[in-house]
Amino acid sequence: MKNISLNIEKTLGFISKDAVYAYEAQAKACSEALHNGTGKGNDFLGWLNLPSSTSKEFIADIKATAQILRDNCEVVVMAGIGGSYLGSRAVIEALSDSFELLKEKKDSPVIIYAGHNISEDYLSELTDYLKGKKFGVINISKSGTTTETALAFRLLKKQCEDQRGKETAQKCIVAITDAKKGAAKVTADKEGYKTYVIPDNVGGRFSVLTPVGLLPIAVAGFDIEQLIAGAAKMEEVCGLNVPFSENPAAIYAATRNELYKNGKKIEILVNYHPKLHYVMEWWKQLYGESEGKENKGIFPAAVDFSTDLHSMGQWIQEGERSIFETVISIETPNKNLTVPSDEANLDGLNFLAGKRVDEVNKMAELGTQIAHVDGGVPNLHISMPQLNEYYIGQLFFFFEKACGISGYILGVNPFNQPGVEAYKKNMFALLNKPGYEEESKAIQARL
Numbered sequence: 001m002k003n004i005s006l007n008i009e010k011t012l013g014f015i016s017k018d019a020v021y022a023y024e025a026q027a028k029a030c031s032e033a034l035h036n037g038t039g040k041g042n043d044f045l046g047w048l049n050l051p052s053s054t055s056k057e058f059i060a061d062i063k064a065t066a067q068i069l070r071d072n073c074e075v076v077v078m079a080g081i082g083g084s085y086l087g088s089r090a091v092i093e094a095l096s097d098s099f100e101l102l103k104e105k106k107d108s109p110v111i112i113y114a115g116h117n118i119s120e121d122y123l124s125e126l127t128d129y130l131k132g133k134k135f136g137v138i139n140i141s142k143s144g145t146t147t148e149t150a151l152a153f154r155l156l157k158k159q160c161e162d163q164r165g166k167e168t169a170q171k172c173i174v175a176i177t178d179a180k181k182g183a184a185k186v187t188a189d190k191e192g193y194k195t196y197v198i199p200d201n202v203g204g205r206f207s208v209l210t211p212v213g214l215l216p217i218a219v220a221g222f223d224i225e226q227l228i229a230g231a232a233k234m235e236e237v238c239g240l241n242v243p244f245s246e247n248p249a250a251i252y253a254a255t256r257n258e259l260y261k262n263g264k265k266i267e268i269l270v271n272y273h274p275k276l277h278y279v280m281e282w283w284k285q286l287y288g289e290s291e292g293k294e295n296k297g298i299f300p301a302a303v304d305f306s307t308d309l310h311s312m313g314q315w316i317q318e319g320e321r322s323i324f325e326t327v328i329s330i331e332t333p334n335k336n337l338t339v340p341s342d343e344a345n346l347d348g349l350n351f352l353a354g355k356r357v358d359e360v361n362k363m364a365e366l367g368t369q370i371a372h373v374d375g376g377v378p379n380l381h382i383s384m385p386q387l388n389e390y391y392i393g394q395l396f397f398f399f400e401k402a403c404g405i406s407g408y409i410l411g412v413n414p415f416n417q418p419g420v421e422a423y424k425k426n427m428f429a430l431l432n433k434p435g436y437e438e439e440s441k442a443i444q445a446r447l
C-alpha cells in the first residue's frame, strides 16, 4: 500500500537542498528530544506513540458507545472548541457526502457542532433546530472549564433532559474530559454519563486520535480502525531511526524552518477539494498554537482552491513575497464524473468532453503551482493517494510529528499555549466573574 508523500522540489529555487539537509543533525536531535522526553513541554508527549498503542479493546469500547448514540439519536451535537472539535470535524467533513445534510434518508445521525462560539444567534437557532428532535450530545473539553463549550453544554443538557427525560438524556450524553478535574467531569460523575478521559499528557490540538476524535468519527459512521492504522503507519514512516532523506516529518520541519529564516513568514495550506476545509482548520490550530510564541513562528493560513483562486489568488500571485504554499493533493478522487459533450458548444467546453472532472482540477492545480512558483511562492507538495480514513490518519500523524520537530527547531515549547489566556482573563474581568475582582477594577479603569 502507498503512503502519503512530500515533495519539496518546488521550494528549491528559493532555498537550497543543501540548506534543508543542513538541518539533518538538528532534526534528529529534536526527534530524539521528543522520543526521550528531554525537550520543552515534555509532559505533553502522550500523542507520540498513541496510534501504535491503541488497543482493539479500546476501539471496541468506543464503537459500542457510538452505536448507542447511533441507535438512540437522529442528531448528535458535538460540543467542543479548538482541539476538542476540529480533528473530528475534519474527518467527518472530509469523508461525508457534500450534500449529506440535505438528504432526506440518512444512514447515520446528523452531526452538528456547538461550543465553538458565543453567538446568541447561533445558539438560539441551534436550540430551535433541536426542538422535538431525538438528539444526543458529546461534551468535549479537556480542561472542562472552557466558557464557549460549557455555555453551550448548559443549554444542550437542559434541552435534552426536558425533551427526552433524564434517563434517556443520561444514555445520550457522553463526556470526554480530564480524568480528575473540571466542571465537565463533575457534571458527568453526578449525572452518571459515560465518560472518556483525555490523557493528561495529550494536549487538545494533539488529541484527535484519542476519544476526542474517535468517538464523534465513529458516531458519524466512519472507520476509526483505519484512521488509527494510517496514523500507526506514519508513526513508523516518521520514526526516530528513519534517515532524514526518507523521513517526511523531518524534511517538512526543516524546509519550513529554512523558508521562515529566508523571510517566508506565512505558510498557506492549500486544498483542491473543499471537503478538506476543516483539515486545514485543524492544521491551523496545530501549528498556530504550537509555534506562535516568543514573538516568532510562521503564520498558518489556508485556502480552498480553485474557489479562492478567484479571491485570494491575486494576493498570492502578486502580493508581498512573504508566503509559501503547502498543497495537499489527492491523487485519485472517490467518485467518477466525466464532462459531457454538447452539440451547440455555446460555452466552448467541448475540448473537455470525455475528460474526467478531476483531470481539469489537476491541470488547475499544476497550472497554479507553475504560476505561483514563477510568481515567487515556494511550493511544498503533499500527495495523498486517496481521501479515506487510512490516509487522513497518516496525514494527521505526519503533521503532528513534524510540528513537534519544527517547534523544537524554532526553539519554542510546541506543547503549551500561554497566549490564549489573555483574552479569557479580560473577558472574565469584564463579566465580573467571581475571583476576578482586581482584574475587573483594572480593566474598567481602562475603558
Ligand SMILES: O=P(O)(O)OC[C@H]1O[C@](O)(CO)[C@@H](O)[C@@H]1O
Residues within 6 Å of the ligand: 081, 082, 083, 084, 140, 141, 142, 143, 144, 145, 146, 149, 204, 205, 289, 417, 420
Ligand atoms: O478542551 P478544552 O479544555 O475545552 O480546550 C479547548 C481549546 O481551548 C484551548 O485550550 C485554548 O484556550 C485550546 O488549546 C484547546 O484546544
